[in-house]
Amino acid sequence: MYSNRIYQMAVHLVLIMMGIAAVFPFILLISASLTEEQAIIRDGYRLLPAQFSFDAYVYLFNQYSLILRSYGITTFITVVGTIIGLLITTLVAYPLSRNVLPFRSFLSFFVFFTLLFNGGLVPMYLVYTDLFHLKDTIWSLIIPNLLTNGFYILLMRSFFSTSIPGEVVESAYVDGANEWVIYCKIVLPLALPSLATIGLMLMISYWNDWFNGLIFINDGSLYSIQNLLNRMLSDVQYLQQNSLSGQTAVVSSVPLGSVRMAIAVIGVLPLIATYPFFQKFFAKGLTIGAVKG
Template identity: 35%
Template sequence: MFKLFKRNRRTTSEYIFDNINILIMLFICAITIYPIWYVLVNSLNDGVDAMRGGIYWWPREFTLENYKAVFETPGIVTSFGVTIAKTVIGTITHVFFTAMVAYAISRRDLYGRNFYMLVGVITMFFSGGLIPYFLLIRDLGLFDNFLVYIIPTMFNFFHLIIFVSFFRELPTSLEEAAKIDGANDFEIFIKVIIPLSMPVIATIALFQGVYQWNDYFAGVIFVNNPDLQPIQTYLYKVVAESSSNQMMTNAAGSIATKTVTSQSIKLATMVVTTLPIMLVYPFLQKYFVKGMLIGSVKG
């Protein structure tokens, strides 16, 4: 009877194994977080002073002039607006359209369903290439058009698979009851399926939202108008172009350019463009994990 209350003690090997795991995870966290911390610290330091090196943990000469130069540079506020708009609109349209197609594919009475799935799987591994894709975008009239961020991203077959796995677990009796009440397929999808699918919708919305925020490629390839370029494309140009000093000359004359360098502006721009999604992601990470497990277990 007393054995029921006896505490199980860990063996020496288990204790060593747990501590080694803790040390490994701490090391991984350190090498992952430190580069971000290094960029933040140097972006808050005087640009000229930072050129001397030796700044690793704290700013040596604290200043906000780098961020002042970034926010007073023409175009960055517009780029932020474009990024927010394409993230919100692109995520909503993507979730709705992909869910609608997935609901149709999940119906076992859909004619040619297996063929559609086969074609979709093929597109996950093979594509026509960048040149045919560029020509298609141009011929559709999407070049230098805000809709180039929305229409091509409305559907993703991997996300469709996640939706289909979830929809197949919903009881068919709900659809049958709705049909008895006179609802058609679209009404069933809107009034029955969507309200029951909020977990998977939140998952896919997070996937797509992060993608839309981080995407810079579409702005580089398909957009020449600076008023339509997102903040990630703006960051790409700041980092990639060798003439970053031009950015400082465009900044307001009130900025003391003696303390601002092209490198310090690059670092400040990186922080400004990545910080919002970095702050949101830890709170929503559980949806990523849940999204990867949807359909893999029952119950």
């Protein structure tokens, strides 16, 4: 009994230390974004700001209309991309989990093959711009990520194969249900834990995506929040490196160090704010799914 309590205390201590290690960088990030620029240069980054300053956030929110529009675009591609991604993932994974599917092994290998090899950046760019004409469209921020879900498909297929009882599917057949009814009313409700996990990963990948916007978007009105903040940071760096003598005082007043940190905070804060609500759904999904009789 005593040894068991020691073990539990050790596990709790390790988990607490891991939690602190995970939270500490974000606290440092917020602190640096609220620190006066000269204090960062003089004292470096600290856990608590040496001199409080909101200059970085004032600089960013002077362009609030651009930021709000980019937030809207990012929210749209995240919601739509996650929903479509989950739909495609389950529609491909469920048939692959059924033993009655013809060429099941070949199709599974084809999905796995996409994890090992791809056509490269140039062919991808040519396909989406010259063949599908997606350049400077909102869909160029959604569709490319939909075609890189091989890992999620295999993960979901494994869940369907191991966690969906065959007796449930067979009883549904006996009751006269077709494949669509089984998929919509039996398989998806039982797969809520896996859907919540994959949905969270898709949501994070869409929210943090900046590469597709970099290569497919030239229209500033279609910038996601990551692309906009990256562009703002690049503009500040360019001005500091190439400013004329008369502009040096103005450009040097821009708090570049704290602006970097404020950009990171603005980019990640919505995910942190919405994650607890998603976590509730995820925890609820863990309690659903069992053979009832």
